[in-house]
Amino acid sequence: MKLRERIDALKKPFGKGQKLERFAPAVNAFDTFLFVPNHTTHKGAHIRDGVDLKRTMVTVIIALLPAFLYGVYNTGYQYFIQSGVAFTFWDALLHGALKIMPMVVVSYGVGLAIEFAFAIYRGHEVNEGYLVTGLLVPMIMPIDIPLWMVGLSVAFAVLIAKEAFGGTGMNILNPALTARAFAFFAYPTYMSGNKVWVSEASNVDGISGETILGSLAAGNDVSYSSFDMFMGAIPGSIAETSTLWVLVGAAILILTGVGSWRIMLGGVLGAAATAFLFNLWGANALMSFDWTNHLIVGGFAFGVVFMATDPVSAAQTTKGKWIYGLLVGVFCILIRVFNPAYPEGVMLAILLMNVFAPTIDHYVVEGNIKRRNKRLNASLTPAS
Amino acid sequence: MPYICSAKNNHSMSADITLRKGLKIPLKGEAKKEFVSYTTSNNFTIYPDDFHGVVPKMFVKEGEVIALGQPIFFSKANPEIQFVSPVSGKLSKIVRGAKRRILAIEIVADGKDKTTKHKIPALDKLSPDEVKSFLLASGCWPFFKQRPYDVVANPQNTPKGIFISGFNTAPLAADVAFVLEAQQEDFQNGINALAKLAPKVHLSVAADDASFLSNVQGVEVHRIKGIHPAGNVGVQIHHIDPVNAGETAWVINPEDVARIGRFFATGIFDPSRTVAVVGPVVKKPSYVKARIGEAVAPLLETVGISANGQIRIINGDVLSGMTTHAEGNLGFYNNALSVLAEGNHYRMFGWLPFVGSKIFSMSRTSLSWLLPKRNYALDTNMNGEERALVVTGEMEQVLPMDVFPMQLLKECMAQNIEKMEGLGIYEVAPEDFALVDYASTSKIEAQAIIREALDLMIKEVG
Numbered sequence: 117m118k119l120r121e122r123i124d125a126l127k128k129p130f131g132k133g134q135k136l137e138r139f140a141p142a143v144n145a146f147d148t149f150l151f152v153p154n155h156t157t158h159k160g161a162h163i164r165d166g167v168d169l170k171r172t173m174v175t176v177i178i179a180l181l182p183a184f185l186y187g188v189y190n191t192g193y194q195y196f197i198q199s200g201v202a203f204t205f206w207d208a209l210l211h212g213a214l215k216i217m218p219m220v221v222v223s224y225g226v227g228l229a230i231e232f233a234f235a236i237y238r239g240h241e242v243n244e245g246y247l248v249t250g251l252l253v254p255m256i257m258p259i260d261i262p263l264w265m266v267g268l269s270v271a272f273a274v275l276i277a278k279e280a281f282g283g284t285g286m287n288i289l290n291p292a293l294t295a296r297a298f299a300f301f302a303y304p305t306y307m308s309g310n311k312v313w314v315s316e317a318s319n320v321d322g323i324s325g326e327t328i329l330g331s332l333a334a335g336n337d338v339s340y341s342s343f344d345m346f347m348g349a350i351p352g353s354i355a356e357t358s359t360l361w362v363l364v365g366a367a368i369l370i371l372t373g374v375g376s377w378r379i380m381l382g383g384v385l386g387a388a389a390t391a392f393l394f395n396l397w398g399a400n401a402l403m404s405f406d407w408t409n410h411l412i413v414g415g416f417a418f419g420v421v422f423m424a425t426d427p428v429s430a431a432q433t434t435k436g437k438w439i440y441g442l443l444v445g446v447f448c449i450l451i452r453v454f455n456p457a458y459p460e461g462v463m464l465a466i467l468l469m470n471v472f473a474p475t476i477d478h479y480v481v482e483g484n485i486k487r488r489n490k491r492l493n494a495s496l497t498p499a500s
Numbered sequence: 501m502p503y504i505c506s507a508k509n510n511h512s513m514s515a516d517i518t519l520r521k522g523l524k525i526p527l528k529g530e531a532k533k534e535f536v537s538y539t540t541s542n543n544f545t546i547y548p549d550d551f552h553g554v555v556p557k558m559f560v561k562e563g564e565v566i567a568l569g570q571p572i573f574f575s576k577a578n579p580e581i582q583f584v585s586p587v588s589g590k591l592s593k594i595v596r597g598a599k600r601r602i603l604a605i606e607i608v609a610d611g612k613d614k615t616t617k618h619k620i621p622a623l624d625k626l627s628p629d630e631v632k633s634f635l636l637a638s639g640c641w642p643f644f645k646q647r648p649y650d651v652v653a654n655p656q657n658t659p660k661g662i663f664i665s666g667f668n669t670a671p672l673a674a675d676v677a678f679v680l681e682a683q684q685e686d687f688q689n690g691i692n693a694l695a696k697l698a699p700k701v702h703l704s705v706a707a708d709d710a711s712f713l714s715n716v717q718g719v720e721v722h723r724i725k726g727i728h729p730a731g732n733v734g735v736q737i738h739h740i741d742p743v744n745a746g747e748t749a750w751v752i753n754p755e756d757v758a759r760i761g762r763f764f765a766t767g768i769f770d771p772s773r774t775v776a777v778v779g780p781v782v783k784k785p786s787y788v789k790a791r792i793g794e795a796v797a798p799l800l801e802t803v804g805i806s807a808n809g810q811i812r813i814i815n816g817d818v819l820s821g822m823t824t825h826a827e828g829n830l831g832f833y834n835n836a837l838s839v840l841a842e843g844n845h846y847r848m849f850g851w852l853p854f855v856g857s858k859i860f861s862m863s864r865t866s867l868s869w870l871l872p873k874r875n876y877a878l879d880t881n882m883n884g885e886e887r888a889l890v891v892t893g894e895m896e897q898v899l900p901m902d903v904f905p906m907q908l909l910k911e912c913m914a915q916n917i918e919k920m921e922g923l924g925i926y927e928v929a930p931e932d933f934a935l936v937d938y939a940s941t942s943k944i945e946a947q948a949i950i951r952e953a954l955d956l957m958i959k960e961v962g
Binding site for chain 2: 148156161165167243433492
């Protein structure tokens with residue numbers, strides 16, 4: 117294996133006791149991307165499953181791709197439709213790609229640089245979690261967000277939401293959503309209103325793209341049909357608009373067992389029930405917005421499928437996942453209806469439930485401890 | 501719903517327990533149900549490491565001549581517990597490691613099988629204490645292990661019950677009914693002896709068991725349905741009569757029950773051990789009639805090894821067995837000798853999902869799940885590197901107990917004794933977490949964590 121020998125030769129200065137040993141995690145990250153290492157089991161089970169974190173994370177990326185590609189197309193589609201220029205499928209795709217690929221590059225560049233630096237500093241291998249985060253961040257941003265803001269949001273999310281808590285596996289909040297929330301609160305003019313959701317909306321006069329939830333919150337009428345909302349040919353964050361392609365991703369996550377169907381189903385049930393109750397109440401436009409439309413509009417579907425299911429920031433117990441999922445759905449609709457300043461509720465709902473996930477798990481686990489103590493006490497008092 | 505199990509445990513003759521979690525790893529190299537014969541080597545070794553936590557104190561010195569069944573060392577903490585020679589011959593060497601810790605006791609057999617014989621009155625005339633003394637003196641005692649802690653049973657305790665798993669679910673494990681086919685009477689005798697030591701003796705059998713085990717007298721038979729680790733005695737105890745803080749349960753392998761039966765019938769420690777020699781690189785996986793502590797080389801030669809590169813030889817099953825080597829010897833407890841190819845090779849882009857379906861995966865990120873009938877030639881490659889704990893739910897999938905595995909492991913690592921107790925540390929043994937080792941995406945060493953935690957509990961709680 118020639119390539120292998122060449123890599124081994126290249127890696128020599130990074131070996132144990134060598135000059136560049138502390139930079140080994142950075143080199144290993146590239147090496148293990150090329151080759152699954154030759155490490156064998158030393159203690160415990162002698163055989164191990166074929167799955168590893170890389171494979172798991174890449175499966176998530178595969179699940180994200182349909183929504184991502186549709187987002188690239190929809191970016192161009194919205195631009196051309198609104199500016200009234202005749203266009204082909206490829207024009208739309210190209211316009212979107214030219215806008216979005218730089219964001220992807222910035223997101224991965226900044227995020228991975230910080231991840232590598234921390235891996236070297238802490239002396240552990242680079243975790244693969246950022247492979248997913250790095251793609252998620254541009255997918256949930258408005259299309260016209262400046263690149264520096266993408267970079268800054270990513271840096272904030274990785275440093276504050278992840279590394280400050282101890283790195284991969286230890287974070288409380290979903291890093292990608294933290295990046296979005298940071299941009300949302302730090303630069304609201306770039307993150308809301310009717311000038312950011314369609315490409316070039318702030319530069320070209322003819323273009324004004326408001327999201328459906330934004331229009332509803334402002335008391336305007338919605339000109340899109342439910343079919344548009346489901347298919348995704350509407351303005352919105354880059355890859356959140358198409359429920360159809362999000363569902364394809366959900367199917368991949370559920371079939372492979374990588375994403376928790378309990379959280380997804382819980383979220384849908386919670387949102388559907390809450391929105392249905394508001395339909396019955398019907399005091400304003402947002403309340404009367406049909407409950408089925410709530411499920412296919414805005415970032416709800418995307419959030420519930422790809423963000424709420426992040427195993428690190430979600431509830432970790434089986435029962436906890438149901439409760440967590442349900443509450444994400446409930447709070448998403450509550451925020452949409454009661455807080456028109458934040459027409460997009462799913463981001464805040466998930467971040468809120470991220471914070472409460474450990475509490476939910478705590479009570480589920482406490483239940484197990486209580487059962488055990490009860491059994492112990494029963495064994496200590498002889499049955500009469 | 502962490503508690504997927506239905507236990508109709510109404511203290512009748514037979515209970516029925518269904519376990520829906522677990523994993524059957526389809527490994528190549530199951531033993532054919534036939535015995536092959538071979539020439540035994542003269543080299544025998546006893547590894548004190550087989551008896552976790554026992555600090556051996558020698559009865560005999562290097563060069564001394566010993567008889568089969570003669571005590572050669574005892575436990576420093578509990579001198580009543582003696583360990584006997586499986587063969588007559590000369591104690592040739594005591595191998596010591598750091599701090600003079602005894603690693604191995606080597607014996608060269610003389611082929612005469614001069615045997616220590618105990619005079620034993622009829623079993624039904626013996627008191628429980630007499631039964632215990634005979635077991636201790638004979639060297640049969642170490643076959644009893646205890647829960648909590650998964651160590652050799654402390655003879656000073658009275659257990660709430662003795663539990664025997666009458667079926668094996670580990671990959672390529674020996675078939676209990678086949679091994680015991682000619683030992684049915686001995687097994688019943690052994691049960692009769694065990695009945696003197698504990699208020700109850702529990703025998704678990706597979707739900708579809710049709711062997712003599714279902715008709716053994718003097719035990720409570722539990723019929724258990726499920727895949728691995730349903731055959732783990734610890735999992736069974738958890739569903740039959742779980743161990744609470746302060747309680748003890750004893751466990752023993754079915755062949756050793758038969759061994760005890762033979763001892764009470766003959767007064768002789770029987771060192772024989774039926775071993776299934778198995779694994780994907782074994783040419784003719786089959787059963788052999790071997791002896792505790794004998795060299796593995798002749799066994800391996802008989803069945804033939806087909807690997808080109810290095811191999812891993814394991815005393816026990818591939819999930820929780822102990823590594824030995826070509827010059828090594830059979831362990832004290834194991835009825836399987838598993839052989840795998842070492843996996844010290846690189847796989848280009850081997851982490852890609854949906855390619856490389858030759859490596860079995862519990863997750864459906866490999867296409868191996870589309871081939872349910874295929875058996876796999878797995879090796880010892882880690883298939884990845886250790887990572888932070890990210891994926892949740894996979895540990896729960898392979899542990900059919902009302903225990904939160906991830907939370908328990910985290911408290912074990914934090915050495916939080918109170919939480920470990922609350923989360924069920926007394927009910928688990930490392931082997932119950934073997935599938936967690938296997939299935940973990942982050943390649944966590946769960947068995948080692950549980951073992952260390954149990955040792956901490958022994959030190960802190962006792």
